[in-house]
Amino acid sequence: MSPQVLTFDPKLQGSLPSDFTWGYATAAAQIEGAWEEDGRGPSIWDTFSCLPGKIRDGSTPSDACNGYHLWKEDIARMKEYGARAYRFSLSWSRIIPLGGEADPINEAGVQFYSNLIDELIRKEITPWVTLYHWDLPQALYERYGGMLDKERYTADFLRYARLCFERFGDRVKHWITYNEPGLTARAGYAQGRNAPGHASDTEPWIVGHTQLVSHGYVCELYKGDFQPNQKGCIMITLDGNWYEPWDEKDPRDVEAAERAKEFEIGWFADPVYGMDGECDYPASMRAQLGDRLPHFTEEEKRVVQGSSEVYGMNSYTAFYARHLQGAPSRSDYRGNVEFLNENCNGKPRGPETDTHWLRMAPWGWAKLIRWIWARYGVPICITENGTTVQGEHEGPAPAAPGEIVEDPFRAEFFRAYLAEMAKAYQEGVVIKSYFAWSFLDNWEWALGYTSRFGVTWVDYASPQKTRYAKRSAFALREYFDFFIAQ
Numbered sequence: 001m002s003p004q005v006l007t008f009d010p011k012l013q014g015s016l017p018s019d020f021t022w023g024y025a026t027a028a029a030q031i032e033g034a035w036e037e038d039g040r041g042p043s044i045w046d047t048f049s050c051l052p053g054k055i056r057d058g059s060t061p062s063d064a065c066n067g068y069h070l071w072k073e074d075i076a077r078m079k080e081y082g083a084r085a086y087r088f089s090l091s092w093s094r095i096i097p098l099g100g101e102a103d104p105i106n107e108a109g110v111q112f113y114s115n116l117i118d119e120l121i122r123k124e125i126t127p128w129v130t131l132y133h134w135d136l137p138q139a140l141y142e143r144y145g146g147m148l149d150k151e152r153y154t155a156d157f158l159r160y161a162r163l164c165f166e167r168f169g170d171r172v173k174h175w176i177t178y179n180e181p182g183l184t185a186r187a188g189y190a191q192g193r194n195a196p197g198h199a200s201d202t203e204p205w206i207v208g209h210t211q212l213v214s215h216g217y218v219c220e221l222y223k224g225d226f227q228p229n230q231k232g233c234i235m236i237t238l239d240g241n242w243y244e245p246w247d248e249k250d251p252r253d254v255e256a257a258e259r260a261k262e263f264e265i266g267w268f269a270d271p272v273y274g275m276d277g278e279c280d281y282p283a284s285m286r287a288q289l290g291d292r293l294p295h296f297t298e299e300e301k302r303v304v305q306g307s308s309e310v311y312g313m314n315s316y317t318a319f320y321a322r323h324l325q326g327a328p329s330r331s332d333y334r335g336n337v338e339f340l341n342e343n344c345n346g347k348p349r350g351p352e353t354d355t356h357w358l359r360m361a362p363w364g365w366a367k368l369i370r371w372i373w374a375r376y377g378v379p380i381c382i383t384e385n386g387t388t389v390q391g392e393h394e395g396p397a398p399a400a401p402g403e404i405v406e407d408p409f410r411a412e413f414f415r416a417y418l419a420e421m422a423k424a425y426q427e428g429v430v431i432k433s434y435f436a437w438s439f440l441d442n443w444e445w446a447l448g449y450t451s452r453f454g455v456t457w458v459d460y461a462s463p464q465k466t467r468y469a470k471r472s473a474f475a476l477r478e479y480f481d482f483f484i485a486q
């Protein structure tokens with residue numbers, strides 16, 4: 001055993017069940033590249049990345065990690081890393097280039113994913129498929145504003161989902177409708193830093209509602225027309241970090257920390273998991289946003305409530321939350337709360353990484369897992385967790401073929417977070433999966449190629465996007481060997 005494994009509490013050995021799912025997650029736009037190959041249509045991120053000043057390093061995802069060509073080698077590598085499952089997303093515009101319900105299907109795109117799925121199954125890696133990981137077909141945005149038009153968008157999303165269930169559902173048993181709908185709405189329609197780059201005080205709430213309702217209809221479709229034969233499951237994955245009161249003795253900060261979680265997580269989770277038997281947005285959101293927050297019709301409540309039987313959890317970090325004085329501004333989307341790096345006693349939230357919002361904070365993750373379990377009481381599937389490493393991006397690229405990149409900080413991050421997850425499991429929190437973000441260094445949206453989240457180093461300067469394993473890939477495998485009952 002490595003020195004790191006020896007630091008685990010021996011009582012945690014074998015604490016996770018033998019069928020526990022673990023593996024790696026990626027997203028199409030971040031790894032595939034080949035954005036114009038074999039009939040693929042553009043997505044809003046392709047267009048957005050070409051606008052000046054939108055992406056930190058001025059890059060586009062045109063070639064990304066060359067995953068469209070290296071998928072077979074990548075799966076072999078994943079096997080070598082010991083992964084039991086792989087969570088990836090489908091590029092909607094690779095499958096239906098114009099996106100719409102009456103638009104033609106790109107059979108080459110369907111074939112690409114079909115081959116990928118077959119190869120995963122051949123290697124005994126279970127595919128988990130996300131239908132929507134932020135890359136709306138550009139044509140739908142141009143046609144009717146994408147998610148701003150709930151009716152037209154939902155019809156198009158339903159047809160895309162149906163096609164995916166028809167073509168892949170014989171082999172795919174784990175479906176995720178949306179990845180981080182909150183981020184799509186906040187970053188894309190309030191902050192304007194993600195595609196399509198709007199800064200509005202009404203649109204985020206409309207876009208959030210469209211995702212919830214269309215998620216509900218897709219779940220209904222799956223459960224009615226496919227699940228009886230295909231016997232898979234369907235869920236949604238939410239983003240959410242932990243918010244700790246800046247001053248735990250100040251009730252206003254205690255409330256602010258709770259409100260921050262409701263604005264981030266409760267926004268989607270309360271309607272889906274039916275708080276108090278109701279399908280509605282948190283009261284704190286209604287109080288601040290009034291009728292800018294849409295109302296669920298009876299029909300929408302029926303499809304949204306209980307649509308997802310498990311909680312898909314993406315989480316990375318924790319912040320200190322301090323109440324803001326005075327009435328919230330109209331453009332506020334966080335619950336009138338300020339997020340800080342230190343609490344009132346100067347205690348930092350955790351060691352820094354290469355990414356401004358991300359600090360290593362396993363203490364917050366431990367609290368968040370319990371908060372979700374206490375509030376919603378449904379099994380938790382961890383669908384993303386991971387880190388960048390300070391200085392890794394500027395650090396020297398590996399020189400020799402097969403060289404292993406040393407990343408002790410990332411290994412420590414996984415060690416600390418997994419230990420907290422295993423403890424929560426031992427206490428009775430039902431946790432079904434853990435997917436590390438990410439298998440490869442990849443295109444981190446508006447941060448371009450500057451934030452390396454992978455357990456595999458990608459040499460972006462090389463024509464092939466050559467990969468090198470990082471040490472943390474082997475550490476993660478060792479940790480799961482320790483935690484999972486043999």
Ligand code: NOJ
Nearest residue numbers: 027179180314384437444
């Ligand atoms: C959330 C997103 O799902 C993923 O696309 C992103 O790269 C990671 N978190 C890291 O920011």
